[in-house]
Amino acid sequence: MAEHALPRVGWGDVVGMAARLMPERGIAKLTLGDLAEALKTDESAVTYWFQDAGQVLVAMAEIRNNWFLDEARSRMAKDDSQTERLRHFIELSAADHDATILIELWRLSERDEPARQARQAQADAFRRTIAGIIRAGQRTGEFGAVSPDKVALILAALISGFSITATLRDPAVTPEVMLATLLDTAEQLLGVEFGPRAD
Amino acid sequence: MNADETSPERTALLDAAEELIREDGADGWALAELADRVGVGLEVVEAEFESEWEAFCQVMRRDEERFEVVSQGTPAETPSERILALLEAIVPDYDWTFWIELWSLALRDERASTLRLELDERFRDLIEEMVRDGVEAGEFSVADTRRAAITISTLIDAMALQATLGDTTVRPNYMLDACVTVSGTLLGVPLKLPSLAETSDG
Numbered sequence: 001m002a003e004h005a006l007p008r009v010g011w012g013d014v015v016g017m018a019a020r021l022m023p024e025r026g027i028a029k030l031t032l033g034d035l036a037e038a039l040k041t042d043e044s045a046v047t048y049w050f051q052d053a054g055q056v057l058v059a060m061a062e063i064r065n066n067w068f069l070d071e072a073r074s075r076m077a078k079d080d081s082q083t084e085r086l087r088h089f090i091e092l093s094a095a096d097h098d099a100t101i102l103i104e105l106w107r108l109s110e111r112d113e114p115a116r117q118a119r120q121a122q123a124d125a126f127r128r129t130i131a132g133i134i135r136a137g138q139r140t141g142e143f144g145a146v147s148p149d150k151v152a153l154i155l156a157a158l159i160s161g162f163s164i165t166a167t168l169r170d171p172a173v174t175p176e177v178m179l180a181t182l183l184d185t186a187e188q189l190l191g192v193e194f195g196p197r198a199d
Numbered sequence: 200m201n202a203d204e205t206s207p208e209r210t211a212l213l214d215a216a217e218e219l220i221r222e223d224g225a226d227g228w229a230l231a232e233l234a235d236r237v238g239v240g241l242e243v244v245e246a247e248f249e250s251e252w253e254a255f256c257q258v259m260r261r262d263e264e265r266f267e268v269v270s271q272g273t274p275a276e277t278p279s280e281r282i283l284a285l286l287e288a289i290v291p292d293y294d295w296t297f298w299i300e301l302w303s304l305a306l307r308d309e310r311a312s313t314l315r316l317e318l319d320e321r322f323r324d325l326i327e328e329m330v331r332d333g334v335e336a337g338e339f340s341v342a343d344t345r346r347a348a349i350t351i352s353t354l355i356d357a358m359a360l361q362a363t364l365g366d367t368t369v370r371p372n373y374m375l376d377a378c379v380t381v382s383g384t385l386l387g388v389p390l391k392l393p394s395l396a397e398t399s400d401g
């Protein structure tokens with residue numbers, strides 16, 4: 001007679017459970033055994049997909065980064081100008097500022113080469129998107145003659161930096177302050193005006 | 200706690216705690232390991248630190264004090280020179296490992312969140328004082344000095360974070376150039392660093 005079989009879990013089940021558990025426990029204290037227990041399955045069902053919790057975190061970070069860039073492209077596709085596209089990119093960054101997964105990825109990246117490479121690839125993709133908008137805006141004459149890569153690096157860094165403090169509920173850096181400061185800084189660096197701010 | 204904050208024993212303990220934090224994370228080691236590493240009894244370590252968290256706090260504060268000493272150690276007469284000296288200090292001293300640890304802890308630990316805010320506010324105060332001096336001296340044109348200070352400190356944090364993680368674009372000189380560019384833009388003054396020999400678009 002066959003033993004009672006534990007449920008098989010898919011890649012997405014593991015990542016989904018990690019997304020629920022990681023914010024409360026942190027990557028340092030999350031194990032594949034914890035994930036298996038929460039999924040009511042055997043640890044081997046989890047290790048079939050991932051060798052350690054760090055790999056799960058990298059997968060979560062990639063999903064989140066890809067979602068953000070896809071959402072940004074989707075919103076920007078409706079825009080007529082590069083100024084509007086950049087504004088919408090910045091607005092989405094402020095609205096979707098939760099950096100919990102990113103902070104954990106940075107922490108893991110200090111000691112884990114795959115995590116370091118994943119972080120670099122995600123940062124590059126983020127900067128490339130901003131630089132692409134700036135280059136296009138320069139071609140249309142909307143933005144001033146600045147280095148697109150340099151301004152993209154600056155804006156991406158500021159988005160990361162403000163996301164940290166907003167995620168940690170810094171009273172001086174609310175999402176509204178983050179948005180206003182990012183828009184003001186982009187205006188000053190690119191010599192452009194985004195127009196009236198929403199209240 | 201040892202009354203002499205600069206005693207060789209205390210320094211050795213903090214140095215060893217730094218190593219453990221780098222290797223295993225802020226909350227991935229125990230005081231007993233620290234005692235083993237320094238070659239003293241656990242009671243000696245416990246006389247200095249009540250807990251691993253207390254040791255991490257002391258490491259964090261010492262690191263911040265070192266950074267402030269370095270950033271304020273360069274002779275600088277004008278507010279512009281003081282801002283530039285601060286930014287220049289980041290380049291050789293940009294290791295943000297302990298900050299990354301603190302941010303991660305602060306996601307779930309109120310003590311870490313409080314320490315993070317305290318240290319961030321201290322750094323912002325330091326920058327804001329320079330910005331205010333510059334406004335009063337007529338060098339800077341800034342409407343909101345606090346906001347300018349927060350923006351500059353945020354950029355420093357984010358750039359140093361990426362350099363610490365070995366980002367292939369954020370090389371030290373590039374990080375400095377970006378920080379100088381943003382600071383000059385925010386302060387309404389062309390800031391220039393004679394020491395900035397080479398920058399590129401990476």
